[in-house]
Amino acid sequence: MKVKVVVVGGGPAGFSAATTARKAGAEVTVLERTDMLGGLGLVAGLSYSNYAYIPVTEAKALGGAELYDVFESITIHSHVEGTPQGGWTKLYNVTRLDSAMQKAFRARGIEFMFGKRVVNIDMVGDKVSAVVCKDGTKIKGDVFIDTTGATTGIEACERLGYGCVSCILRCPSFGNPGGIVEKKVKTVSALNDYGKPTTIGTSVMIAIESVSPEIRRELREKGFVAIPVPKDIEPDTDRFRRAASTHSGVADMQGLKVNMLLHDIGGFAKVVGSASPMYARSLRSFPGLEDAMIFHPGAGARGHLVWQVAMAYRDNALRADGFVNVFCAGTKCGPQHSLIDAAVTGDLAGHNAVRCGLGQPGLELPKTLAIGAYINHVGKMMRTEDGLKNRYGVKVPELLKSLNVFRQDEKEIAREVEKTGLVGVYQAKLVQ
Ligand SMILES: Cc1cc2nc3c(=O)[nH]c(=O)nc-3n(C[C@H](O)[C@H](O)[C@H](O)COP(=O)(O)OP(=O)(O)OC[C@H]3O[C@@H](n4cnc5c(N)ncnc54)[C@H](O)[C@@H]3O)c2cc1C
16 A cells, blocks of 8 residues: 655655655655745754753654754754753754755655645545645645645735745745645634734844854854843834744743844854844944844844744644644644744654554644643644744743653653653554
């Protein structure tokens, strides 16, 4: 028997979904509308921080987290000291992500196609039988995974944000992003601090060659520099609130409020956290940044992309509501904000797509595991207005503590996975 899985969207969640579907024995095709793999991961750079060891250790014990092997292969700074994210911070070279992902796909026999913007679906009975691309091609499959992110392109950026800001998604060149789920059912938007639909991206990337030689040297040596916010600078609180930064789970970290934090992500200094939306417009007033040039987004300090506006309701197996053979992962399946969330949901969606193709019930991860408890919690919260005002992360300690899955010791985490009987579940070849 054969199972053909079509993954729409070649970002971090799409990568993870494709790898677990392939490991389970499916033929896998990934459709990406642009000319690169990586999605918003191409402007991210912080792969690991805070308590990321909890979900990563679990995911590896389950047999997944291959995205983290890719990040490891392009990591340029490990255990960066002094950051508010803790000594676990790891930074990867964003300029090598697309190439590293392509190599990983080739090594695993995963087909990927560029310039394939999916704009419609074909149904046969109650199942999706094919996706239709803007160029007219139809790609058939047994099961489909929507990992298109939760951005919708220029119209949303104009209506809810600062207009098209020339971000990495490059909509004027490749057309607006958009999922397959919304071709049949309604999607939902996260809410910002004003209670309005939208989240506006925060971090900006500065060309490293445009910062002072001292800061450049420190960045290259240590990976991280904190510049105290000068006293006379007015914070841009409107931009901060439109970015929903209050609820992002990181805004209260003292270091993020009082310092401009720069991270070396490979040729670029990335400004993260509250300082980024609050002080992007006054960047050049910071010592050492007098000549700084914002490289991404292309609109510089004017603003950022609008995201988290088209999320799909789904069950704990990540099957999209209203569909028999469509799964979703990454930002598409909840107001989550990090690469690791994309990795762990992508892993599960890919595995379950193959089970679906074989007529088997989907796997739900037990709530005794951080990943299982997290997927369940976010799925419930995104159905409430209050829940849509928050942002979630599977490595955020307060959330994990409230769900009774916060664990300090990697051996203890591995033991919890053993207790569930699911060690290596993503490695098992299901298609015979
Ligand atoms: C500016 C910024 C900086 C960030 N920095 C960090 C960070 O440092 N660390 C961290 O952990 N997280 C960071 N994040 C969050 C992280 O990047 C996202 O959570 C993650 O990329 C989500 O992955 P995804 O695969 O769900 O979606 P995306 O990354 O959005 O990928 C979706 C992919 O689908 C493609 N696509 C969309 N529509 C279609 C279609 N119709 N047909 C075909 N393809 C389509 C897109 O082109 C894209 O490649 C950042 C986010 C932003 C906005």
